Amino acid sequence: MTLAFLNLSWQTVADALSLGGIYALMAVGIGLVFGVLRLVNFAYGQLIMAGAYSIAYASSWGWPTWTGIVLCFAVVLALSALMDRLVFRPLRTSSPAVMLVATFAVAFLLQSIAILAFGQLGTIASSMGPLNQPWDIGGVLVRKIAIVSIAIAACCLVLLQLVLTRTSVGLHMRAAAMDFTTSRMLGVRANRVIGGAVLISGLLAAISAFMLTARNPQVTPIFGLDDTIIVLAGVVLGGLTRPIAATLGGFTIGFASGILGGTLPTNQTQYLPSFLFGAVILVLLIRPSGLFTRGEALVERV
Amino acid sequence: MTTLALEGLNVRYGAVDAVRELSLEVKPGEIVGLIGPNGAGKSSTLHGIMGAAPVVAGDVKLGGRSLVGRRSEDVARAGVALVPEGRRIFAELTVEENLRLGLAARRTAANGHAFDSAFELFPILREFRRRDAGALSGGQQQQLAIARALVAEPDVLLLDEPSLGLAPRIVDLVFETLATIRERGLAVLLVEQRAQRTVALADRSYVLANGHLRLELGPDDAADTDRLIAAYMA
Numbered sequence: 001m002t003l004a005f006l007n008l009s010w011q012t013v014a015d016a017l018s019l020g021g022i023y024a025l026m027a028v029g030i031g032l033v034f035g036v037l038r039l040v041n042f043a044y045g046q047l048i049m050a051g052a053y054s055i056a057y058a059s060s061w062g063w064p065t066w067t068g069i070v071l072c073f074a075v076v077l078a079l080s081a082l083m084d085r086l087v088f089r090p091l092r093t094s095s096p097a098v099m100l101v102a103t104f105a106v107a108f109l110l111q112s113i114a115i116l117a118f119g120q121l122g123t124i125a126s127s128m129g130p131l132n133q134p135w136d137i138g139g140v141l142v143r144k145i146a147i148v149s150i151a152i153a154a155c156c157l158v159l160l161q162l163v164l165t166r167t168s169v170g171l172h173m174r175a176a177a178m179d180f181t182t183s184r185m186l187g188v189r190a191n192r193v194i195g196g197a198v199l200i201s202g203l204l205a206a207i208s209a210f211m212l213t214a215r216n217p218q219v220t221p222i223f224g225l226d227d228t229i230i231v232l233a234g235v236v237l238g239g240l241t242r243p244i245a246a247t248l249g250g251f252t253i254g255f256a257s258g259i260l261g262g263t264l265p266t267n268q269t270q271y272l273p274s275f276l277f278g279a280v281i282l283v284l285l286i287r288p289s290g291l292f293t294r295g296e297a298l299v300e301r302v
Numbered sequence: 303m304t305t306l307a308l309e310g311l312n313v314r315y316g317a318v319d320a321v322r323e324l325s326l327e328v329k330p331g332e333i334v335g336l337i338g339p340n341g342a343g344k345s346s347t348l349h350g351i352m353g354a355a356p357v358v359a360g361d362v363k364l365g366g367r368s369l370v371g372r373r374s375e376d377v378a379r380a381g382v383a384l385v386p387e388g389r390r391i392f393a394e395l396t397v398e399e400n401l402r403l404g405l406a407a408r409r410t411a412a413n414g415h416a417f418d419s420a421f422e423l424f425p426i427l428r429e430f431r432r433r434d435a436g437a438l439s440g441g442q443q444q445q446l447a448i449a450r451a452l453v454a455e456p457d458v459l460l461l462d463e464p465s466l467g468l469a470p471r472i473v474d475l476v477f478e479t480l481a482t483i484r485e486r487g488l489a490v491l492l493v494e495q496r497a498q499r500t501v502a503l504a505d506r507s508y509v510l511a512n513g514h515l516r517l518e519l520g521p522d523d524a525a526d527t528d529r530l531i532a533a534y535m536a
Contacts, residue, residue, distance in 0.1 A: 168402065175392055175403050182390040185352050187378035187407025187454060 008263060010140040016258025018146040020251040021153025022211050026231040027250020028160060029204035031243050032197045034235075035177030037088060038096055042103040044205060045228030046110035047083075049221065051076040051209025052125065053118060056219040059127035068127055072213075073206040079110075080202030084194070092194075114221035122220030131214040145214040156207060157247060160200070164243060169196050177241060230257060230273070233280045239290025248292045253280070304365030304381065304457045305329045306351070306489050311360035313343070313350040313513075320346035322513040323360070328458065328489040333480060335500035335507030335519075336493045337531075343513040344493040345387055348460045351491075352384050353377045364458065378407035383456035387463050389447040393436025397427055397446055400435050404450035412453075420449035423479055441472035448479060458489045465496055477503055498527045511535065 026044065033041050051072040058068030087106055091099050131148060134141035164170035172188045173196060184190055212224060231250050238249015253276060260272050283291055306328045313321040321343040328334045336344050349355035351362050353374045362369045369377050378384075383404075392400050401420065405412045421428040424445040430438060435446055444464055451459060461480070465473040477499060484490055494500040501507045502524035509517040509531055517534050519527065 168406070171395075171399055171402055172406060175395065178392055178394060179390060181354065181374075182386060182392075183403070183406075184374040185354060185378055185384050185386065186403050186450065187375050188403065189375050189406075190373070 008259065011142055011146075012259060012262030014140075014142045014146045014150070015262060016255045018149040018153075018211075018215070019258040020253075020255035021150050022208050022215075023227070023231050023234055023254030023257075024247045024251035025153055025156055025204045026208045026227065027235045027238065028157070028243050028247045029201040029208070030231065030235050031240060031246030032173065032177075033201045034240055034246075035243065036173060036180070036194050036197045037092065037099070039088060039099045039103065040232065040240075041083075041201075042100070042228070042232075043083065043107040043110060044201075044231075045224040046107050046114075047076050047079055047202065047205040048209040048212060048224035048228070049114060049219075050079055050110065051206050052213040052219040052223045053114065053123070055127065055210065055213045056123040056125035056217070059125050060123060063127075065127040068125075069210055072209055073203070076206035076209060077199070077202045080198055080205065084198040088194075088198070111221050111225075118221065120221065122218055122223075125213050125217040125219055128214040128217045132217070143215075145211065149211040149214070152207065152211065156204065160243075163200070169193070173197055174243070177243075226273075230254075230276060233277060237280050237283055237291055239293035242290075242293060245290055245292035249290065252291070304489070305363075306382070306458045306491065307361075307363040308347070308351070309361040309363065311347065311350060311362060312358045313346045313355050314358045315346075315356065319513055320355070321350060324510075324513070324515055325360075326508060326515070328491050330457070330489050331484055331487045332506075333484050333490040333492055333504040335504035336491065336510055337495070337497045337500050337507055338510035338516075340495075342510040344510055345462055346513075347510075348384060348462050348491070348493060351377070351382065351460060375407070378454065378456075379409065381407075381409065381457040383407065383451035383454050383459050385447045385451045385459070385461040385464055387466070389440075389443045391435045391438075391443050391446050391450070393434065395435055396432055397435050397438070398431040400446055400450050401427075401431075401453050404453040407454040407456070410455065416453055417449075420453050423452070423482065424449050441468050441475070444468060444472065444476060445479075448476070452483070456488065458491070459483060460491050460493075462493050463495060464492075465494065465499075473499075497531060498524055501527045509534070 030044050054072040054075045055068040058071050087102055091102055131145040132143055135144050164174055172193050175183045176193045230253055234250040234253030235246045239245030257276055260275055308324050308326050311321055311324040338344055346355050350357045353372050357370050364380055401417050426442055427449055464476050501519045507519045508515050523530055
């Protein structure tokens with residue numbers, strides 16, 4: 001079977017699906033925290049960068065691959081807990097603008113630390129090499145990481161959906177995202193809900209860091225930065241306040257960027273962001289509240 | 303079952319005194335009405351109790367223990383449930399999910415029958431439990447808001463204008479329900495604009511104006527409520 005008529009190869013589609021999956025995870029990680037804190041965490045990319053460095057250094061120290069992944073989770077989770085404790089929590093009652101600028105500050109701080117500590121040039125996470133070997137699926141060669149990341153992203157999203165709908169902390173998170181004041185008056189614990197969102201968001205950052213590092217083992221201080229900016233556009237595209245809408249937005253923009261990246265002639269890939277952000281602007285002009293929201297909130301009947 | 307006592311409560315937003323020196327008591331199995339014009343401080347009183355408005359002086363005591371300075375969620379978990387003004391149901395969650403939220407403040411573990419008594423009071427909720435709450439009519443949403451407060455099994459129920467904007471038939475249902483809730487031994491503090499009905503139902507009603515408690519009325523005053531209030535305010 002061929003997709004030649006679309007000028008697409010199955011490799012490109014698999015790759016785009018995998019990028020879509022990773023961006024979906026990042027989008028829901030950003031969206032969950034936005035839901036409960038009304039805070040867009042611009043430092044999300046630096047969490048991913050820290051995770052990527054953990055994998056790269058573990059690999060250069062000759063640690064087994066799985067310990068590198070464990071280190072990545074430990075570092076990213078510790079960092080996001082610290083971020084919550086030192087930055088988000090003291091600023092929780094500040095205006096959204098203050099919180100936004102604060103996350104910019106954290107982002108630049110972490111990036112500068114990475115430049116000072118690890119240098120501009122970056123490190124190779126060679127332990128991720130095997131994941132870049134192709135699998136032969138019915139005559140089509142697909143990078144292992146593409147298949148692995150599609151599977152991981154799908155599992156994570158299903159799990160997350162179960163947590164959000166079936167558990168009480170998940171229900172509390174969704175309610176807090178809709179109306180925090182009323183939720184608290186019903187007995188929903190603010191700290192638990194915010195802590196839960198930060199924890200899940202950190203877990204998703206660690207998973208994304210692992211998969212992005214496997215896709216691109218060249219780890220530099222700006223690792224994950226472009227991805228985060230694109231994901232943020234995707235989250236806005238989908239709808240910031242609803243986890244599912246944010247996820248779909250992240251997936252859409254990841255998939256689109258994978259397809260565009262695979263089909264644009266090599267000498268024109270620098271136009272990729274222009275295409276993406278142009279499309280985002282168009283969508284938001286037509287549907288300002290996001291592509292995957294129900295449009296206007298249901299009118300309250302009196 | 304525990305008594306709610308306000309002792310010289312003062313609630314202030316910035317420079318505005320919303321509630322001044324308010325003292326009253328609601329005992330188990332009692333409905334106390336709080337009536338008065340818009341801006342009299344009725345809602346501020348409830349928000350002050352819930353830890354959602356700044357209490358600058360005085361005390362709120364539940365069973366003798368102070369609630370002042372506690373977070374809203376801790377007040378709820380101490381056994382005070384609020385049916386907020388405008389109902390504040392979660393339109394995008396189902397009826398059942400809204401009720402599950404009410405369990406957040408419950409002090410005992412909920413079993414599979416946690417919603418039974420709420421469904422008994424409001425059978426329509428059982429029928430519509432899988433629907434989005436936003437698809438319910440205003441009257442059904444109000445029933446949901448009351449049920450959501452009750453599944454927490456509170457000692458004290460605060461209601462902020464539960465009859466606002468409802469059809470007369472639904473208002474009747476709400477007031478009948480409050481009478482049933484009183485029989486169950488809850489302490490009910492009812493904020494209302496419908497003065498006459500509130501005075502008729504409540505064990506005691508207080509008229510609030512400019513944050514001050516002005517007048518106490520008993521059920522016998524129901525027929526003369528409007529005249530009494532008018533005479534007093536004039």
